[in-house]
Amino acid sequence: MKILLVTAHPRSQSLTHAVAKVFADAATSKGHEIEAANLMAEGFDPVLREPDEPDWSNSNKRYSVAVLREMARIERNEATVMVFPVWWWSMPALLKGWIDRVWNNGWAYGDKTYPHKRAWMLAVAGTSPEAYAKRGYDGAMRTGLDTGILDYCGIAETRLELLFGAIEGAPYPEEILAKARQLGSEF
Template structure:
């Protein structure tokens, strides 16, 4: 399977990029092909301007060259993975802007839907699992990413995975998180979940 792995973090020496490296190593060891899209180093502009605003009266408009290039990149892959820090219990602005601009009307929803087999949303949270569950933040993220975004755009096999306690500097915690990331890559296509609306 060809999997587009999109990474969103301003620092390349972050845990997010270490997780991305281990995840893609798992994909490779499982026999998958992957392309890594580093939104920051790629210079992606997350701000949606008029050229990329949906036109509801048209089945298919021509978007800006940057967005058209990213649409073509997505079309060249069978499945998707997004790796990001959990900020304000949601996606970072860079990744949200990418979704706003690229998962656009006429390509991802509206007259067309995405035909990717599955999507993994891999978030890194400084918070503990217990705290996120207590306030239903993980449930909120599942609802937003699996249903409001992925399912709405035609991807019914959507999964949110959260790596917790990412600010814990103990080596054993760090290694546990990297091992989890590797396992998610290695067994990427062994997980099937149909989103129910």
């Protein structure tokens, strides 16, 4: 499968980028092809301005050139995997803005559904599973991201994988990378 691997992190040496690389290497060794979309390195502008605002009375609205280019990049692939750090119990604004602008009315929802049958989110979480469970952050993220975005856009094979404990020290980072490798192998 051709996978668009979308990352949103400011530091190339981050655990998030290491997760993306390990996932990509494992998926490639299973015969998948990876196209990298490093939104930070590319300088993607996440702010939704008027040209990309949905027109609820016109599902054929022509969006900005930048958005049409992103749509074409998605369309030449067959699956999407987004790898990002959890920031404020959600995704970085950079990735949120990519979705705001590109996963637009009449293309990802409305008259159409997102072009891919499979889309996964791998979220590198700073704290432990217990910290998430204590306040229900994991459930809230599943509702907002998996149900609210992936399901909403008609994607059949969705997955939100929370990779816990990134800043908790050993053994978490190694476990996170092992999980990313496993996910790449089973994609």
